[in-house]
Amino acid sequence: MLGQRLLPWDYGVRNLFRRPTRSALTLGGLTIVVLLVLVVVGFIRGLEKSLSATGNPNVVLVYSLSSAADIENSSIPGRTPALLAASVDGVSRQQGVEYVSPELYLGTRISTANMSEPGMGLVRGVTTAAPLVRDQVQLVEGAWPHAGEVMVGRLVHSKLGANKKDLAIGQQVTFDGRTWTISGHFTAAGSAFESEVWAPLAELQTTLKRQDLSLVAVRMDSPDNVADVDIFCRERIDLELKAVSESVYYASLQKHYKPVRMLGWVVVALIAGSGIFAGLNTMYGAVVGRIRELATLQALGFRRRAILLTLVQEATLLACAGALIACIVGLSLVDGAAVRFTMGAFMLKVDSVGIAVACGVAALLGVVGALPPAVKAMRLPVVEAIKSI
Amino acid sequence: MKSFFLLALLTLPLAVGCGSAGESPATAGHAKAVSFDGSKFLLAEEPDDAIGVIEAREEAEDGEPLVLVGRIGGSTNPWIEGRAAFMLLDASISVIDEGEECEEGEICTGDCCATDRANCTTLVKVLDANGQLVTVDSRELLGLKESDMVVVAGNAKKDDSGNFVMLANGVYIRR
Numbered sequence: 001m002l003g004q005r006l007l008p009w010d011y012g013v014r015n016l017f018r019r020p021t022r023s024a025l026t027l028g029g030l031t032i033v034v035l036l037v038l039v040v041v042g043f044i045r046g047l048e049k050s051l052s053a054t055g056n057p058n059v060v061l062v063y064s065l066s067s068a069a070d071i072e073n074s075s076i077p078g079r080t081p082a083l084l085a086a087s088v089d090g091v092s093r094q095q096g097v098e099y100v101s102p103e104l105y106l107g108t109r110i111s112t113a114n115m116s117e118p119g120m121g122l123v124r125g126v127t128t129a130a131p132l133v134r135d136q137v138q139l140v141e142g143a144w145p146h147a148g149e150v151m152v153g154r155l156v157h158s159k160l161g162a163n164k165k166d167l168a169i170g171q172q173v174t175f176d177g178r179t180w181t182i183s184g185h186f187t188a189a190g191s192a193f194e195s196e197v198w199a200p201l202a203e204l205q206t207t208l209k210r211q212d213l214s215l216v217a218v219r220m221d222s223p224d225n226v227a228d229v230d231i232f233c234r235e236r237i238d239l240e241l242k243a244v245s246e247s248v249y250y251a252s253l254q255k256h257y258k259p260v261r262m263l264g265w266v267v268v269a270l271i272a273g274s275g276i277f278a279g280l281n282t283m284y285g286a287v288v289g290r291i292r293e294l295a296t297l298q299a300l301g302f303r304r305r306a307i308l309l310t311l312v313q314e315a316t317l318l319a320c321a322g323a324l325i326a327c328i329v330g331l332s333l334v335d336g337a338a339v340r341f342t343m344g345a346f347m348l349k350v351d352s353v354g355i356a357v358a359c360g361v362a363a364l365l366g367v368v369g370a371l372p373p374a375v376k377a378m379r380l381p382v383v384e385a386i387k388s389i
Numbered sequence: 390m391k392s393f394f395l396l397a398l399l400t401l402p403l404a405v406g407c408g409s410a411g412e413s414p415a416t417a418g419h420a421k422a423v424s425f426d427g428s429k430f431l432l433a434e435e436p437d438d439a440i441g442v443i444e445a446r447e448e449a450e451d452g453e454p455l456v457l458v459g460r461i462g463g464s465t466n467p468w469i470e471g472r473a474a475f476m477l478l479d480a481s482i483s484v485i486d487e488g489e490e491c492e493e494g495e496i497c498t499g500d501c502c503a504t505d506r507a508n509c510t511t512l513v514k515v516l517d518a519n520g521q522l523v524t525v526d527s528r529e530l531l532g533l534k535e536s537d538m539v540v541v542a543g544n545a546k547k548d549d550s551g552n553f554v555m556l557a558n559g560v561y562i563r564r
Binding site (some may be wrong): 066067224227230235236240 | 472473480500501503512522524552554
């Protein structure tokens with residue numbers, strides 16, 4: 001019954017190929033709009049993933065009480081790791097090795113062989129205890145750094161604005177007046193560590209003429225034991241330490257970047273809005289040029305609702321095709337592209353959420369963009385419409 | 390007959406499993422209820438001769454009995470998550486928002502006042518009969534809220550580096 005009232009499905013499909021230039025231009029416009037949405041959502045998701053992947057609820061960061069949330073400004077005594085391991089119960093241990101990672105963390109200017117000006121990079125002085133605590137870190141190429149060597153995360157080139165080839169194993173980087181040879185590359189499951197350069201702690205301390213540490217990262221047996229490190233820091237006020245769960249620390253940074261994320265969503269809304277207006281404009285043009293055809297369909301006995309549905313079908317098909325192309329382009333070109341920000345660098349993430357948002361916007365563009373011009377065209381009396389040029 | 394035995398054999402471990410599963414949550418729940426009983430740490434009457442945190446920091450001796458009065462706070466988060474421990478601020482000091490200019494008797498929650506805060510606050514640890522810190526959040530155990538004025542009875546713990554902690558065995562809440 002309903003099928004008799006509606007226009008055939010392939011009528012709408014064939015119509016798209018009847019005006020190929022117009023369809024191609026509309027498709028191009030829709031693809032660009034959906035791709036823009038995908039890029040912005042990818043930016044937001046990438047930023048969120050980078051910060052959330054960095055925090056581990058079992059790991060507690062101990063740093064200076066007076067350094068605010070900025071670990072780079074922190075300076076704590078070099079004996080802190082030993083004190084923590086000896087005083088706090090619940091620290092993870094295996095075969096007599098405590099999962100306590102003393103670290104020196106700094107932002108400094110780093111240059112590679114072909115850089116005209118050094119870029120701002122992040123350096124972490126670590127010991128072999130670091131991978132015990134930062135279990136998402138994986139050495140994917142080369143070797144652990146020894147004297148005079150560093151290993152670099154996979155996003156360091158983006159953070160520095162350097163050529164990726166200049167950070168190959170065996171190449172050299174210079175910072176704080178010393179040249180270091182790259183011994184290996186590491187990944188860290190998309191976390192902020194991937195934009196860091198890791199150097200042997202003792203070497204870095206010698207280079208910087210520092211005896212202190214920036215922080216101690218301690219891995220606890222359970223997230224409940226994080227409280228015991230907190231108690232230790234609050235009891236020993238002479239050490240002027242502060243303990244923060246790593247996940248809480250990076251969640252607080254996420255709060256810091258909330259305005260950026262909000263702005264991102266506003267941009268998504270603006271792009272979608274402008275896309276809808278552009279779609280409206282195109283569809284008005286498309287429908288106006290087909291008034292006689294639509295009136296003829298009415299004269300043949302098709303209901304206005306059926307013709308309206310066909311117009312929406314055409315626009316939605318185009319929008320969905322645009323979404324499909326945008327998603328393919330996004331997944332092949334945008335996904336994984338590195339973006340530099342203050343905390344380091346992160347990768348744009350085209351994930352299920354991004355694709356869902358992009359497809360939702362595309363569907364909205366198709367339906368909302370087609371309805372008003374179609375409704376307007378349907379309001380014209382059939383006789384007048386058939387006479388129109 | 391064979392199939393009956395087979396069925397019985399298969400059902401037996403299930404029955405045993407169900408029995409033990411049915412018991413364990415109840416037992417666990419009972420154990421939890423006992424450990425959550427904070428009434429034994431709440432004092433019915435306010436102890437006499439309470440002194441403030443600043444005075445206690447200066448004058449208290451290690452191990453001596455002490456009654457301390459103060460307000461829960463003095464830190465962005467005065468609670469120790471999952472432990473019967475909290476930060477106590479000297480009653481004469483008031484806390485203002487971070488970034489505001491501090492006048493006398495005021496501290497802010499920012500890191501600029503971290504040292505000042507350390508001088509007028511102390512950690513209160515509620516210990517059980519065995520001298521162990523109770524591993525229940527003090528908000529759940531004692532029904533405490535931020536800014537509550539409390540009087541705690543117990544012993545001072547002090548070391549040569551100037552660290553001072555209140556080891557409490559009773560808490561009175563002024564309401």
